[in-house]
Amino acid sequence: MSGVLYVVGLGPADERWLTLEAQQALSEAQDIIGYEPYVARVPEREGQTRLASDNRVEIDRAREALERTMQGRIVAVVSGGDPGVFAMAAAVFEAVDDGPHEWRHLDIRVVPGVSAMQAAAARLGAPLGHDFCAISLSDNLKPWDVIEKRLEHAARGDFVIAFYNPASRARPTRIADAFAHLRKFLPGETFVGLAKSVGREKEEMILTSLDAVDPAQVDMSTLVVIGASGTRRIPREGARDWVYTSRKAV
């Protein structure tokens, strides 16, 4: 008798963005598996096994979870944000696709969550209020020229753009390269928002432009939003501007 594998989104920060479904899954799970900082966000419960691992081993983690589910365990693989957006859900199904046939009979339930771009957008105003795209700048698994092609089409298509994984120790110049590439297609005054550590104590929002943005301000906890032609700033006295993208085409 096999178990259940929940692939759970914890939202971008503390429990305020946790859904009821996610709470329920975490309370049922016998095993909690994930990248260490995410596992640490799950309240400890007696008798629950916790397996925290490094960020780089997504496929190993997925396989571990699938094997435990085969043994009849109720397992929760946890991701920050939404597991379906640049997180563990794709790794789990990739492991199933490449794994033993019996894994295809497992009961796998993806539990969606609020993703980082949504929390960042909520803090800024409504920059994702119209057509947008989400691009991971990680080039661990895809070559840089694929990323450049996507940046070009996102810019030419006049999409608002959210960058995930904009910085890494292994390749610190990636974000500077991405801004430089976008400058070929977008005006220098294009809105750029850097949402750092959204929902956490050290949260910081930087509102700038494609010409003025400092790539050194982008770290691994930053969600980057690039505006489209319809993105507007509302100036306010004594407070940060609000930013929204008009639903009307320009």
Added chain:
Amino acid sequence: MSGVLYVVGLGPADERWLTLEAQQALSEAQDIIGYEPYVARVPEREGQTRLASDNRVEIDRAREALERTMQGRIVAVVSGGDPGVFAMAAAVFEAVDDGPHEWRHLDIRVVPGVSAMQAAAARLGAPLGHDFCAISLSDNLKPWDVIEKRLEHAARGDFVIAFYNPASRARPTRIADAFAHLRKFLPGETFVGLAKSVGREKEEMILTSLDAVDPAQVDMSTLVVIGASGTRRIPREGARDWVYTSRKAV
């Protein structure tokens, strides 16, 4: 003394996808304002005013909410899904931008939620597991040629695509036109998923391709997902295929 304006996402269906922050905002609010089916999803509470309106009057609804907040009320404008994604948050800030200067001093708090594409993706597997974009097919506020340009760049950039507002009584052929336009740039076997009434009793998932999709199956409750080159189907015996987008570039 002015009040607080919460712009709250209820998630795509029942309360399972409601966040703790959204629950809190709804329990504080004195006035609940929104499109009728969304207002109906908020549990009734004594003393709370409920103002349900038609879908078409987003800006009027936003102004009503802002005026009540000016009068010191605690107001919640509710949207299905995430208010920041093709929903009320952009309308609220657009109303502020065009409205009296004092609205810029209001305490406006956007409360993000799980959006329809995330719930649909969770049901299908992990189709949004890599770079993707979200496009509204509504041409109420933007001309159709802008939509066609975005479709072209989304296809040429090899993004997974989620369509919002794919059908309307006013323009039933819109979705057929969109599929026809995408066929100019994408192979006929490109994955197409129709996620209908996700999370509701009559939920239905249709897995098909760009060549085979029947536009008549797309209604206002449908979230459409178009795959990218990295989107894979995992065949299963006696169960619906799982669909995911590989994190590796092709």
